[in-house]
Amino acid sequence: MATATPTKGERTSIARPSAQATATGVKVDAPSRREFMYYIWGASMALLLGEVTAGLIWFVFPRFKAGEFGGTFDYAGDVIPEAGSAPQWFPDGRFHISNTEAGLLALYGVCTHLGCLPKWVGSNNRFECPCHGSKYNIDGTWIEGPAPRGLDRFMVTITYGDGEIVSTDKDAGGAPIRLDPNKAVQSIAVNTGDKVSGPGH
Ligand code: FES
Numbered sequence: 001m002a003t004a005t006p007t008k009g010e011r012t013s014i015a016r017p018s019a020q021a022t023a024t025g026v027k028v029d030a031p032s033r034r035e036f037m038y039y040i041w042g043a044s045m046a047l048l049l050g051e052v053t054a055g056l057i058w059f060v061f062p063r064f065k066a067g068e069f070g071g072t073f074d075y076a077g078d079v080i081p082e083a084g085s086a087p088q089w090f091p092d093g094r095f096h097i098s099n100t101e102a103g104l105l106a107l108y109g110v111c112t113h114l115g116c117l118p119k120w121v122g123s124n125n126r127f128e129c130p131c132h133g134s135k136y137n138i139d140g141t142w143i144e145g146p147a148p149r150g151l152d153r154f155m156v157t158i159t160y161g162d163g164e165i166v167s168t169d170k171d172a173g174g175a176p177i178r179l180d181p182n183k184a185v186q187s188i189a190v191n192t193g194d195k196v197s198g199p200g201h
Contacts, residue, residue: 063193069094070193077158077185080104086122087138093192095154096120096127100139103176105168106190107140108152112198118151127151139176142201150198157189170196 031039064071073093080099081088087098089109096107107127111118116131126143127136134145141150153174157167160183168174174196179185 067092071191073190073192075188075190077187080179080185080188083179084138087120089120090190093154093190095190095192097188097190098138098140099179100176102139103178104156104158104188105139105174105176106154106156108154108192108195108198110152111147112149112151113145113147140198142198149200152198153196155191155194155196157191158185159187159189160184161186168196170194173197173199 066072066074069092073090073095079088080097083099084101085099087096087107089096094109096109098105098107109117111129111131111134113129113132113134116129118127118129118134118136120126121128124135125138127138127140129135129145129147132146134147135143136147136151137143139150140153153168155168155170155174156177157165158177158179159165160180162183164180164183166177168177
């Protein structure tokens with residue numbers, strides 16, 4: 001059947017739903033107070049779950065691998081220098097292992113003044129910073145110069161041959177680990193991601 005095409009000037013009428021149809025066709029109820037509280041509770045639980053999951057991932061997958069600065073360095077016990085002898089420098093981890101009369105420390109090899117690298121000077125039995133002359137004892141304590149404190153310390157874990165494990169006491173300011181002279185150290189781990197500020201002066 002042919003459809004009449006409106007000629008120029010004729011008005012076309014487009015069918016629109018009546019206001020009443022629009023008003024009655026779709027009815028949207030506002031959420032009740034109880035539903036609204038459920039939504040808030042659900043969102044809070046989802047957020048909490050997300051935070052716990054992120055924390056677990058952070059814990060299970062550490063940011064730094066073993067053997068890279070920021071992570072843990074593991075060595076056999078024979079890397080530890082004799083008590084009172086020159087500290088041993090570990091450039092990859094940027095620390096010195098220093099075996100003092102009071103015990104063992106891992107000293108961060110960066111000057112606490114402006115970040116230069118103090119060197120062990122055996123003839124003077126101390127660390128000396130080449131930049132502005134700060135000096136430190138074998139245990140990293142400050143002697144003189146503009147450095148505001150002694151060398152910082154990394155957390156150390158010692159494992160003896162019999163399985164006993166001892167670690168740096170963080171609460172004691174990273175005090176030296178007193179080694180048991182009657183036991184052989186099987187391994188030493190230095191955690192360069194866990195640092196204690198050097199002692200003040
Ligand atoms: S950076 Fe070591 S004394 Fe200034």
